Amino acid sequence: MDQLVVLESRALTKTYVSTAPPTEVLRGIDLSVRAGELLVIMGASGSGKSTLLYSLSGMDRPTGGQVLLDGRELTSLSDAEMARVRLTRMGFVFQQPHFLRNLDVRDNILLPALKAASRQGRHAAIARADALMERFGIAHVQDHGVTQVSGGQLQRASLCRALAGEPSVVFADEPTGALNSSMSADVMDALTDVHRSGTTIVMVTHDPAVAARGDRVVYLRDGVLVDAHTPGPWQEAEAQQREDDLLAWLRELGF
Ligand SMILES: Nc1ncnc2c1ncn2[C@@H]1O[C@H](COP(=O)(O)OP(=O)(O)O)[C@@H](O)[C@H]1O
Ligand SMILES: [Mg+2]
Numbered sequence: 001m002d003q004l005v006v007l008e009s010r011a012l013t014k015t016y017v018s019t020a021p022p023t024e025v026l027r028g029i030d031l032s033v034r035a036g037e038l039l040v041i042m043g044a045s046g047s048g049k050s051t052l053l054y055s056l057s058g059m060d061r062p063t064g065g066q067v068l069l070d071g072r073e074l075t076s077l078s079d080a081e082m083a084r085v086r087l088t089r090m091g092f093v094f095q096q097p098h099f100l101r102n103l104d105v106r107d108n109i110l111l112p113a114l115k116a117a118s119r120q121g122r123h124a125a126i127a128r129a130d131a132l133m134e135r136f137g138i139a140h141v142q143d144h145g146v147t148q149v150s151g152g153q154l155q156r157a158s159l160c161r162a163l164a165g166e167p168s169v170v171f172a173d174e175p176t177g178a179l180n181s182s183m184s185a186d187v188m189d190a191l192t193d194v195h196r197s198g199t200t201i202v203m204v205t206h207d208p209a210v211a212a213r214g215d216r217v218v219y220l221r222d223g224v225l226v227d228a229h230t231p232g233p234w235q236e237a238e239a240q241q242r243e244d245d246l247l248a249w250l251r252e253l254g255f
Contacts, residue, residue: 043220091162152183
């Protein structure tokens with residue numbers, strides 16, 4: 001049986017008209033993300049990966065085509081409705097965590113979840129955030145300032161922030177891009193754990209070791225999805241083989 005599609009784009013285009021000539025960054029993207037899938041987007045620098053992620057998540061308005069989240073068309077929503085969908089249904093992890101410096105780690109994690117929650121939902125959101133901090137090993141630094149913790153801890157905190165509102169989809173743009181390889185592995189272990197517990201994740205990365213964790217990797221070239229590689233469910237024991245297979249595939253695509 002077909003798994004449920006959570007997120008879908010149809011003939012998605014994005015053209016920047018501020019440049020002369022206009023820059024066609026996305027040129028007709030058809031993509032379906034299944035419930036619980038870890039989908040990875042790869043491609044050369046400038047191929048449109050971030051633009052695709054932002055267009056799928058409503059951070060950026062596409063020029064044409066449709067985006068559907070849980071069957072609901074997003075491209076026709078007002079800015080306020082879109083902001084509400086982002087707050088309540090989506091989680092975000094970026095290369096830099098974009099935390100507020102005047103709040104401690106815990107309050108940064110709680111900020112969007114509390115904003116999204118109803119009055120009755122606040123206790124549940126707080127309990128979820130506390131459980132997430134335990135799970136990702138940062139409970140002991142929760143009252144630290146964001147400049148007092150390591151980059152790996154901050155990125156695990158941004159994962160807690162992304163998950164505290166129980167999103168349908170987590171979007172991650174180069175989540176390990178600013179980390180050394182050991183911190184990167186920690187963050188990917190956390191993300192893999194999230195994926196295993198059923199959260200749908202769409203992630204952009206240029207790092208094959210990170211991408212090898214994906215169920216499916218799609219390749220973007222000049223705004224077109226040209227190929228897909230399907231490693232399937234992650235197995236730690238197969239890490240090296242998966243990375244080697246992915247690298248061979250990427251080499252064929254001229255990455
Ligand atoms: N606001 C913008 N105005 C004009 N061109 C842009 C803008 N943002 C991105 N681009 C262009 O779109 C292309 C894709 O950018 P991006 O999505 O950031 O690629 P990637 O994440 O794959 O490196 C690049 O050529 C970039 O210069
Ligand atoms: Mg990018």
